[in-house]
Amino acid sequence: MGDTSEIRPEVEVRPGVPPSGPGCADCEAHAPPGWWLHLRRCARCGHVGCCDSSPAQHASAHYRATGHRVVQSYEPDEDWFYDYATGDWLEGPQLAPPASHPAQQGVPGPEGRVPPDWRSRLH
Template sequence: MAICTHLATLETLIPAAEYACPECIALGDTWVHLRVCQECGHVGCCDQSKNKHATKHFRATQHPVIISAEPGEQWAWCYVDDQMAEY
């Protein structure tokens, strides 16, 4: 299977501006892992977290690619094509 065009054209990665999910903080909740939108830099919690803010951000904006904000993890995910790539 060929890599999707969203992941193939990913050149410069946007890192997390801070290690926190601002939406979870506003709700007084916690998160499991964080993801970073590669279109706008939004930091949101993963789908293992109660609120799934990264996926909610995708649904609201259609920004296709996130990367893991976790130390030591080097992967990207495309919501549109359901594909992952390591970098």
């Protein structure tokens, strides 16, 4: 992952805010519901969105719509932070649990929604 730096004081991170749910909030709200490769959690409001390799790229769309620039991986056994505004990998505080989607939720996921040709749909 390379060098990391501390989250700057001017970037608002709210450690006590829980995640919005176990999957991408926007994919879940779409009709029909979508699917994702990996998940990212907004460190300010808890919004869970899909990564930029996923078809819909909802996590970075959330940043562009809200200005909430720091996300944490929402994958099991990952705790890195990323700043969309600077492109920096960061170290940050422990956020409210849960720290990831359920471990039994596959990647890509969720099970039953992932098309057979999913690899060809990634960015």
